[in-house]
Amino acid sequence: MPAIHIQNLNKSYSHKISALKNVSFDVAEGEVFGVVGPDGAGKSTLFNILTTLILPDSGEISVLHKDIIKDYLEIRKSIGYLPGTFSLYPDLTVEENLIFFATMYKSRIKDNMSLIRPIWQQLLPFKNRYAGKLSGGMKQKLALCCALIHKPSLLFLDEPTTGVDPVSRKEFWEILGSIKQQNITVIVSTPYMDEATLCDRIALFKDGSIVTMDTPQQIIQNFAGTLYTLRTSNIFNLLNIMKHFSCNCTFYPYGENLHIIFYENTSTALPQFENFLKENHQSYDHLTQITPTIEDCFIELTSQKIAL
Amino acid sequence: MRIILILIKKEFLQVFRNSLLWKILVLAPLAEFLLFPFTADYEIKNVNIAFIDHDKSSMTADIISKFGASPYFINHGILSSRKEAEKEMKRDNIDFIIEFPTDFEKDIVTQEQTVIGITANAINTVKAGLGTEYVQNVLGNYFMEISDENPVLSEQTQLLTTNVYWYNEQMNYKNLIVPGILIILVTLIGAYVTALNIVREKEIGTIEQINVTPIKKWQFLLGKMIPFWILGMVEFIVGLVIMYLVFGISIQGSIPLLLAMTAVYLLVMLGLGFFISSVASNQLQAMFIVFFLFILFVMLSGVFTPIEGMPEWATYINYFNPMSFFMVIVKTIILKGSGFESIQEQFIALATMAVILNTAALLSYRDKAK
Structure with a gap:
């Protein structure tokens, strides 16, 4: 039995803006499932529905084998939720917040201390500080403690690393790894594609629909074209010129580099491309083939291919 | 719990x-x-009052002095004409004008009907309302006093009512x-x-x-x-x-x-x-x-x-x-x-x-x- 079962979920807000369109997927027990997509893809709406905060328009949805509409109070007992924005009491101390949320679930801090100990150790020096005065990373750690203190069997993390520094982000994902070992199913959303590879399975969302869903490795394997990267001194200039290059390919800036996906045989396309760059007096180096990242896959799957 | x-x-x-x-x-x-x-505080003190006296009798002088003695009024004295009084009121110097008609004392004594003109500046409605009550009070007290001395006048004084406020006696x-x-x-x-x-x-x-x-x-x-x-x-x-x-x-x-x-x-x-x-x-x-x-x-x-x-x-x-x-x-x-x-x-x-x-x-x- 899956921890989450979603069949044909639809949700639209007023003015017929569809937030979620015919979404169906299952999350297995003990899995770290990633919901990956840019802002506005419908990630938060999905989380709000699964955590029983808002009602879906239609669809068959069960969380921990319980119906999200009929048994919502039952579901609330055994899930933990870390919302996208910091939602603890800023004027209560770190310790008071933890005690407060533990009590809401009729449990005590010491009951499940073993579960949160590694994170709690880091918070201990600040336990008498007001939660509102913590740094971004510390706030998220406290919020995670509060979401875990009743030992939920299912944990929802809505963009837990947005606005958190890279070091803390890495740390946060290490913590998630240890949570998984406690047999807690984790469903996590993120706009950062690099984090997606850390999940067991991911669903790529765009405009309220699932673009693809699989293990990160499988998604990368299914990449449809051949990906090349090149470095240039003036990426803006190059992008402008590339508009005049016609091929069965997709190109986009990737950091300071240009990525180009060829959908045709590169033995002819690549020399054509190099020629084009030469004709337009573009200096470049490191034109090499690379394995795509999840971000490349996302772009490949969502961009309209330029037809010849 | x-x-x-x-x-x-x-x-x-x-x-x-x-x-x-x-x-x-x-x-x-x-x-x-x-x-x-x-x-x-709705209690009004310092009501500015002035008089127009067409009678100039001892009775009007008596009444005017009564107003001067009251703690609620500031007596601005006798003004020469209606026009001057209105000008003063427009300048907000005066809240009340009391006008005694000619032959006021004579009419009272002979029990003829007579009218005292009271003009109030109603920009401040509370002051105007309460001030009117105070004016009636002062006049009432005066006529009560003289009717004690002169029984003939007793009928007139009955017309002036006095109020007692219950539960809040001093209002x-x-x-x-x-x-x-x-x-x-x-x-x-x-x-x-x-x-x-x-x-x-x-x-x-x-x-x-x-x-x-x-x-x-x-x-x-x-x-x-x-x-x-x-x-x-x-x-x-x-x-x-x-x-x-x-x-x-x-x-x-x-x-x-x-x-x-x-x-x-x-x-x-x-x-x-x-x-x-x-x-x-x-x-x-x-x-x-x-x-x-x-x-x-x-x-x-x-x-x-x-x-x-x-x-x-x-x-x-x-x-x-x-x-x-x-x-x-x-x-x-x-x-x-x-x-x-x-x-x-x-x-x-x-x-x-x-x-x-x-x-x-x-x-x-x-x-x-x-």
Whole structure:
């Protein structure tokens, strides 16, 4: 039995803006499932529905084998939720917040201390500080403690690393790894594609629909074209010129580099491309083939291919 | 039970840590309480009065000197003409003009009909109204005196009525204003603070975090109401002590009865605050809704203006005005000292409102959105 079962979920807000369109997927027990997509893809709406905060328009949805509409109070007992924005009491101390949320679930801090100990150790020096005065990373750690203190069997993390520094982000994902070992199913959303590879399975969302869903490795394997990267001194200039290059390919800036996906045989396309760059007096180096990242896959799957 | 206790504890911690809220809850009421009764004093002193005397008899001179002796009037003396008097009034130097006709004394003595012209500057309606009463008083006293000396005049003096104000014999406005302000303060704590507090939880997102916990709606409601109910009661009791110590108003009736009624009234206001908080989505909206209702309640409640002077339709609106019922209860217990029998109706009205508003609040509070 899956921890989450979603069949044909639809949700639209007023003015017929569809937030979620015919979404169906299952999350297995003990899995770290990633919901990956840019802002506005419908990630938060999905989380709000699964955590029983808002009602879906239609669809068959069960969380921990319980119906999200009929048994919502039952579901609330055994899930933990870390919302996208910091939602603890800023004027209560770190310790008071933890005690407060533990009590809401009729449990005590010491009951499940073993579960949160590694994170709690880091918070201990600040336990008498007001939660509102913590740094971004510390706030998220406290919020995670509060979401875990009743030992939920299912944990929802809505963009837990947005606005958190890279070091803390890495740390946060290490913590998630240890949570998984406690047999807690984790469903996590993120706009950062690099984090997606850390999940067991991911669903790529765009405009309220699932673009693809699989293990990160499988998604990368299914990449449809051949990906090349090149470095240039003036990426803006190059992008402008590339508009005049016609091929069965997709190109986009990737950091300071240009990525180009060829959908045709590169033995002819690549020399054509190099020629084009030469004709337009573009200096470049490191034109090499690379394995795509999840971000490349996302772009490949969502961009309209330029037809010849 | 443990859940409700920690909700209450959390609320108190937050109130005591919020330095601004603290000031609002303690200093603002104190300031209002100590300032308002002195400024909202309807007793008028320093009424500027001037005379136009066409008679120039010993009687008119006598009357004018009476006005000079009264502590309420400042005598600006006799003016030569109507025109000059009006000019002075336009400049706001004079509030009242008293005009004696020719042959005033002769007409009085011969019992002919005669008229004293009283012109009041009605820019300040309260001053004009009360001033007229004072003028009549001074004139009445004068004619009472001379009729004692001259029995022939007794008939005339009977026409001048004197009023005695019951329960507030010196017509001391502090007796009315002080309990009124006490009521306003309790209302503010009940409705304003509660509504803003809950809406703030919506704004900072903590309500979402609460909603995903298995806590029940009524637990959340109680956890919010009990702390503010306690704060309201404490504030009311402090107000009563100040009322006694500073203004010397003692409670004529039963104190436990008064506190019990306040407890019920606070329930009405807490329910209202809670209901508003479920309608409003941010503090600004909540503030405007409470502000609108608050002004409506105060203006119709009879705290500042007598209900008897309002048109009939306004009295119907007052059936839905908890403040007006509570005002009657407070006045009745504090000033009259009556028992429960005389405020039964008001109690039933308040209790009904408390039940309706709190039920509505409980039903409209959503731990789940569409």
